[in-house]
Amino acid sequence: MRDDRPVVVAGAGIAGATVAAGLASRGVPVVVVDTQPNPGSAGAEVLAPGVHHVLAELGLTARAAAFPPARVSVMDWGNGEPAWRQALADDAHFPFGYHVDHDAFVALLLTRAQECGATVRRDTHVLGPIRDADGVVSGIEVRDGQGTRALPAAFVVDATGPARAVSSSLSEADPIGEPYRLDRSHEPPGHVPGEHHVRKLPDPGQWQCAVPRADGTSTATLRPHRHVDVAAERWAAYRCPALVGAGWLSVGDAAGRQDPMFLDPATITLLAAQAAVPVVADLAFGSAAQDAPRIAANYHDCYTGVLDAAGEFARFCLDPARQREGTERLAYGLSELVGTAGSGAVLSRTMRAVAGHTSLFDVHCPEGPLIASLQVR
Numbered sequence: 001m002r003d004d005r006p007v008v009v010a011g012a013g014i015a016g017a018t019v020a021a022g023l024a025s026r027g028v029p030v031v032v033v034d035t036q037p038n039p040g041s042a043g044a045e046v047l048a049p050g051v052h053h054v055l056a057e058l059g060l061t062a063r064a065a066a067f068p069p070a071r072v073s074v075m076d077w078g079n080g081e082p083a084w085r086q087a088l089a090d091d092a093h094f095p096f097g098y099h100v101d102h103d104a105f106v107a108l109l110l111t112r113a114q115e116c117g118a119t120v121r122r123d124t125h126v127l128g129p130i131r132d133a134d135g136v137v138s139g140i141e142v143r144d145g146q147g148t149r150a151l152p153a154a155f156v157v158d159a160t161g162p163a164r165a166v167s168s169s170l171s172e173a174d175p176i177g178e179p180y181r182l183d184r185s186h187e188p189p190g191h192v193p194g195e196h197h198v199r200k201l202p203d204p205g206q207w208q209c210a211v212p213r214a215d216g217t218s219t220a221t222l223r224p225h226r227h228v229d230v231a232a233e234r235w236a237a238y239r240c241p242a243l244v245g246a247g248w249l250s251v252g253d254a255a256g257r258q259d260p261m262f263l264d265p266a267t268i269t270l271l272a273a274q275a276a277v278p279v280v281a282d283l284a285f286g287s288a289a290q291d292a293p294r295i296a297a298n299y300h301d302c303y304t305g306v307l308d309a310a311g312e313f314a315r316f317c318l319d320p321a322r323q324r325e326g327t328e329r330l331a332y333g334l335s336e337l338v339g340t341a342g343s344g345a346v347l348s349r350t351m352r353a354v355a356g357h358t359s360l361f362d363v364h365c366p367e368g369p370l371i372a373s374l375q376v377r
Helices: 014-025 051-058 103-117 266-284 288-317 320-324 327-339 343-354 367-373
Strands: 007-010 028-035 045-046 072-076 085-086 098-099 119-121 125-131 136-143 149-152 155-158 175-188 193-198 207-213 214-226 235-240 248-250
Touching: 007 136, 007 175, 014 028, 028 103, 028 320, 045 103, 045 207, 045 266, 051 266, 098 103, 098 207, 098 266, 103 119, 125 149, 125 327, 136 155, 136 367, 214 327, 235 288, 248 266, 266 343, 288 320, 288 327, 288 343, 327 343
Parallel strands: 007 028, 007 155, 028 119, 072 193, 155 248
Antiparallel strands: 045 098, 072 085, 125 136, 136 149, 175 214, 175 235, 193 207, 207 214
């Protein structure tokens, strides 16, 4: 018998909004809760060509055309040599991605979710999970204008980012390396439309990502955390030993965070959320209970592999030695990284997924990352 309770998605960022829209489009009852009374201002994001598969699945291809296209990616290693320029058309089934205002893109996803029957509740603080006598998560405790109360759920998706409002009490996060600070700013127009830049700054350990917007340029500057500024956002990498459990699942930054800006992290979040939709549907309402442990384990293993591979790529870029290497040595180092057994295969597939060639992962075919990475294009 089908559970009449909804799936509760905690967090209305890119991850939560994508999961909500994907589930609602399948006819699954969904309630989205978010702390913010209104969307904030999170700057701009780069969505690589892999986004087109998600947009098509959600019926949003035509509406997404309102966002300016992303056509060229520029990587400046700060080594005095010309920056690397990659036309997205050279490596993708789709010739472009998008440069999107974060909040406008999330609003598009949430609007689609609501059109398909989802409910969105803002100004609702998630206090933690509720578990039944068997330890299964059966809802969340929230605080809103009506006070503190229980919100029952057939399944809970934690998409609350680093706060991990649901999963923090279910699985500890293991920190990776030293924290950084991330300064976001809005600059006057100064970049060629359609081009986004990631560049090494002259100061040690500092990088900047610049994304053009209709009214200027959105920048995010990464600095070692020793440069203290109380107004800056703290960015820290971490790995979660459990991404899924009885009655719950985490996605996006709630599942782990290892890459600040190098491998299109917003795109990976979007693709991971797309992959999570059938997992949630199966675990919440699937008829084959005996398959649940396998599906859950595959989700954890596949997603963890992607996060770890993206982290390896980010650590390669952040290594101070890169600034002293020329183009030939950098290219060789990246080839070695992608060619590494195991993690290299997952990194290769992740890059292909970002470019729009394949899915990020499929829990029903966990060997997919290895097989797909060995295909000759």
